[in-house]
Amino acid sequence: MTELRQVELEVNGVRRTGLVEARVTLADFLRDELDLKGTHVACEHGFCGNCNVLLDGETVRSCLLFAVQAAGHSLTTVEGLADPTGSLGRLQQAFHGNGGLQCGFCTPAMLLTAHEYLETHPDGGTDEEIREAINGVLCRCTGYQHIVASIRAAAGAPG
Amino acid sequence: MKPAPFAYHAPDTLEEALELLARGDDTRVLAGGQSLVPLMKFRVEKPAVLVDVNRIPGLDTVAEQGGELRIGALTRQQRLVDDELAAAAQPLLRAAGRHAGYRATRHRGTVGGSLAYAAPWAELTAAVVALDARLHVCSTRGDRTIEARAFFRGPHETALEADELLTEIAVPARAPRSGVGFHEVTTGHGGYLHVAAAAAVTVDDAGCCTDAELVLLRVGPTPHRVAVAAPLHGTELGTDALEAVDELVAAVEPEGDFEVSGTYRRRVARSLARRALLDAHASARAAA
Numbered sequence: 001m002t003e004l005r006q007v008e009l010e011v012n013g014v015r016r017t018g019l020v021e022a023r024v025t026l027a028d029f030l031r032d033e034l035d036l037k038g039t040h041v042a043c044e045h046g047f048c049g050n051c052n053v054l055l056d057g058e059t060v061r062s063c064l065l066f067a068v069q070a071a072g073h074s075l076t077t078v079e080g081l082a083d084p085t086g087s088l089g090r091l092q093q094a095f096h097g098n099g100g101l102q103c104g105f106c107t108p109a110m111l112l113t114a115h116e117y118l119e120t121h122p123d124g125g126t127d128e129e130i131r132e133a134i135n136g137v138l139c140r141c142t143g144y145q146h147i148v149a150s151i152r153a154a155a156g157a158p159g
Numbered sequence: 160m161k162p163a164p165f166a167y168h169a170p171d172t173l174e175e176a177l178e179l180l181a182r183g184d185d186t187r188v189l190a191g192g193q194s195l196v197p198l199m200k201f202r203v204e205k206p207a208v209l210v211d212v213n214r215i216p217g218l219d220t221v222a223e224q225g226g227e228l229r230i231g232a233l234t235r236q237q238r239l240v241d242d243e244l245a246a247a248a249q250p251l252l253r254a255a256g257r258h259a260g261y262r263a264t265r266h267r268g269t270v271g272g273s274l275a276y277a278a279p280w281a282e283l284t285a286a287v288v289a290l291d292a293r294l295h296v297c298s299t300r301g302d303r304t305i306e307a308r309a310f311f312r313g314p315h316e317t318a319l320e321a322d323e324l325l326t327e328i329a330v331p332a333r334a335p336r337s338g339v340g341f342h343e344v345t346t347g348h349g350g351y352l353h354v355a356a357a358a359a360v361t362v363d364d365a366g367c368c369t370d371a372e373l374v375l376l377r378v379g380p381t382p383h384r385v386a387v388a389a390p391l392h393g394t395e396l397g398t399d400a401l402e403a404v405d406e407l408v409a410a411v412e413p414e415g416d417f418e419v420s421g422t423y424r425r426r427v428a429r430s431l432a433r434r435a436l437l438d439a440h441a442s443a444r445a446a447a
Contacts, residue, residue: 002164022167022209025196044160045197052263058237059263064196068167069189069213113263135348136261 007071011036012080022068027051029067030077038078038108042138049137052109053077059116059136078108081115091115091154100150102141109137114151124155162199169211173218173297173326179210180322181299188212188324190233191268193260194276218326219269223248230328232271236283237262239270248332250442251339255286255357258343271325274307279314279377282343285357287328288382289374295327304329311381334370337361338442340435343376344427346418353377353419354427358435360391362443367393373404373436375428378411385411385432396440401433408432 008017011034018033027044030036030053042050044063051062054076081089088096091111101107117125117133124130130148139147170176180186185207189195198204212218218233221242228248230239236259239245239252246253259265259273259282273283274294287294287307294305296319307328310318319325333339343355355376361369369392373385390403413424 003166005167021164023162023164025161028161045200046193046264049261049263055266058266060267061193061263064192064264065267066167066192066196068169069192069211116262132348133262136263 005068007067009070009072010074012076018067020067022066024067025063026053026065026067026070026075027062029070030062030075033067036077036079040105040108042105047138048106049113050106050109052112052137054112054116057116057119059113076112076115078111081111091118091151094154095147095150098150098153099146100142101147106137106139106141110134110139110147113137114147114154117151118155122155124152127152160200160202162196163202163205165199165206166208167211168208169214171214171216173215173324176210176212176215176324177297177299177322179208180324182208183322184208186210186321188272188275190272190275191235191264192272193264193268194272194278212324218271221245223332226332228252228330228332230270230330232269232275232325232327234270235266236260236268236270236273237265240265249290249330250333251286251290251341251357251359252283252330254339254341255282255355258282258341258345258352258355270328274310274328275317275319275325277311277313277315277317277381279380280351280355282341282352282355282357282376284311284382285355285374285376286341287330288384289357289359289372290330291372292328292330294325295329296323296325298323308384313380333359334361336363336443336447337370338439338444338446340438340440340442342431342434342438344431354413354424354431356428356431356435358432358439360396360436360439360443362440362447364447366444366447367395368400368440369393371436371439373432375408375411375432378413378424378428383411387436391436396437401436404432404436405429 004019042048053062187206189209189211219231240256292307340358343352357374359372371391373387375383394400413421415421
């Protein structure tokens with residue numbers, strides 16, 4: 001039952017391929033096959049949201065998707081959020097500048113979730129809307145206050 | 160943990176999928192996977208074969224046709240919540256569906272998957288029972304339609320046979336001068352609900368109730384319909400009418416679990432039932 005399958009997909013704008021068993025999750029595929037360690041795995045059962053990635057622009061739990069299911073789709077991981085030069089993007093800078101992280105474990109998922117939120121709420125919306133947007137990602141350090149402030153700051157930043 | 164190995168099929172057509180299901184060798188349908196995959200990781204579920212239906216075209220359309228809203232079973236929950244046509248045709252779907260899981264799980268989780276998995280905490284199960292929806296299922300043996308009110312048999316148990324695939328949910332469009340309400344209590348925002356109440360109320364020109372539905376979740380093994388139409392008929396949901404509803408709700412005998420007691424559930428059910436019915440009545444009057 002160790003039949004391997006070819007998986008071809010686009011990750012952060014680059015075509016990537018790998019050979020995996022059907023039971024390998026997208027999260028493990030990203031980390032172990034593609035060596036993209038920015039996608040963090042915590043509970044692995046869909047509760048904590050720390051493995052969120054963008055599948056065709058929408059947040060999904062990469063621990064609840066098999067890599068074979070992502071074949072032919074377009075993915076964005078936290079590695080894809082930085083500027084092409086490799087410097088931090090605006091949202092990342094806002095997290096950095098506003099204490100939007102402590103241990104940093106949830107940060108990739110928070111950033112991707114916030115990125116999706118700001119696409120539909122470019123003016124930042126209300127704090128309640130921000131909190132609802134990030135409620136599917138668990139953070140055990142910050143108490144969320146500074147994460148909300150970071151997202152608000154990213155929306156308000158010029159340019 | 161990681162899932163046990165399985166044979167994986169991702170058919171491109173409904174016919175192929177039904178053929179695979181008909182083989183009957185410990186096969187499960189993989190739709191959104193938001194419930195099934197965690198159970199596979201806990202190794203509660205160890206299916207030998209997974210039939211991934213995500214690549215089958217035409218199973219995720221939402222359309223209004225002949226006075227009903229037809230929702231493809233593969234419609235993502237978030238898509239249903241965002242769909243203006245669906246919200247206009249039957250607002251209870253959005254009112255209930257927006258509470259299902261989190262945005263990231265709703266992007267992937269499907270309407271049909273939520274119903275077929277039949278979790279006692281699945282908001283959409285209450286909606287389809289309250290709305291008297293019909294579920295269309297297919298197999299190589301033929302197609303059939305199952306009333307939502309006869310579909311749920313117990314926690315995670317439905318009228319679906321192992322070789323059948325749920326393909327479409329048909330929901331009657333809202334009546335004129337009708338409104339809906341949905342309330343739930345959870346431990347945290349987006350968490351599993353402890354109790355929920357879904358209500359739909361229709362009123363006459365004077366704002367008096369002509370029809371009412373109330374469905375509670377987690378007061379029994381399946382979505383629990385409370386017969387509120389008779390006591391509410393002709394009323395404006397005043398004190399006497401609501402006390403009559405209280406009595407009906409007080410008859411439920413919910414079980415407790417490690418989080419909340421059965422007594423708590425019954426008390427909360429009373430409050431949520433009132434709130435959902437009052438919201439439904441108010442929105443019905445506003446629509447009149």
